[in-house]
Amino acid sequence: MKFPYTIDLRPYTKISTLEKQNYGEGDGRMWIQELKIGQKEIKSLLVEVFLELNHTDRTVTESVMPLVTTNPRSNDLDLIRSQLEGLERKLKDMETRNADMTAKYNTLLLSNNNVLSTAGGTFVRWGRNECPGNDTELVYSGFAGGSRWEHTGAAAEFVCLPPDPDLNTKYTSSIAFMYGAEYNSNDFVPRAKNGDDLPCSVCRSTVSSSVLMIPGKSSCYDGWTLQYHGDLVAGDHAHKAATQYICLDEHSETLRAGYRNDNGKLFHPVKAVCGALACPPYQDNRYLTCVVCTK
Template identity: 25%
Template sequence: MDVRSVILMVGLSIALPIITLGASVHHEQYGEEPLDAMSDEITVEDSDEDREVEQNRRFVGYKSLLNGALYTHWGSNTCSEGSHLVYSGFVGGTWYTVKGGAAQYLCMPMEPEYSEYIPKTQSNSILQSSELQTPSKAIPAFHSQYQNTPVCALCQACGRSAQFMFPARLTCPSGWNKEYDGYLMTAKYDHQRTEYICMDKQPEVMEDTSKNVGGALLYFVETNTKTDVPDTYVGEKELTCSVCSK
């Protein structure tokens, strides 16, 4: 047996108890076949080459449980069951009327780390907090958070390598796991362009932020039925969304 095979077998003997536990949890949550069969011993009759191929295959399977796609849970500082919280923070972006800066919203950590800096404001890009622009006629869960700054969380979907935000859908395609659902939000039609994000249907916000200070503003999204959208879309209805992983 060569050195590489010895190292691989030692590594598997250390990782196997941890991975077996992860496989059990994964099976309970998602109803997939457990990976217990992968821990069966390789038969003596197998050649050294076959044994090495099988060991490598198993190691890849074990490792996949420890990895996972990243997604942002907008409007929540927690992650769905089966996902790992990387960090939580608040939603930030560029002031809604400026031409410069960036288009996307960011999930900013609560405790920033700085390196070297120059005192006083420079002629640089300025990051703002965001605000939910959801006044009295809005959906109740959002109206109560009017002009507040929503929170967010960066999550890792353990054992799932892909994630996608499905617009206008509350459910996920067959074989996909739903992380959360909510409403599409972005900048207002006559403001500077940003991006579409999926805000949780029960948005959580930072405390003491309803001061109407402006910033990176967030609005619901509706369809213009005067364009060539399908007849299944209804104007003046807020579009939903879901974030799914697989």
């Protein structure tokens, strides 16, 4: 009796180098799924082989028991047993491969989660009350502020003040102060007039951990994502208070947080001065752009 089944294990036990390249580490789930499907089909074949083996045993026992050692059917039984043992070995091998691929996939998944958990770089968008939308979320929008322009020794940086402050009255000194930030030049017309107040928004990237403000550029370098670009601004060089450079959005807006032109924290467009500054590439008396990028 010939065994009626032709068993081809290649689709279940061998994945070509090309297929592995096509899958890649990132598609480990697809590879694991195909291994599992292969296992199920091999188990089904094992059941069929087992049933055929039992049927053949009964046939031999009932009809040709005296000739079992010499009948050619005994060779069929040996072949079936050999194939069954081979299937069992292949199944164990596939289970081992499945376990290995599952472990690799879990390692890659954990690594990917660790990378994603490092995202969350924050930046201030000066002049706007919303975030750019390039995989960012708004933390809060508020009012730009800082020290008064004529106070010697005052804090240098601009700050983005929230609209819902938590204040207290437990101190009595009057040494450090916070003022609103104002456009202090008609160069910003028509976006804003001299004395208009400056809005701001604090934004968080949901995919990037690094934030970079590049003065003198309006586009990001390769590999970085543009969040917004605009004009480089800072305080008046003749004022007593120190200041810092910030990137004012190209499409900045105004916010009437105060009721008059108070000349608090002031800013102006920044232009290049040749000498110690290399010219070219910079040009004397040309205003500088800026860009905020994430990665």
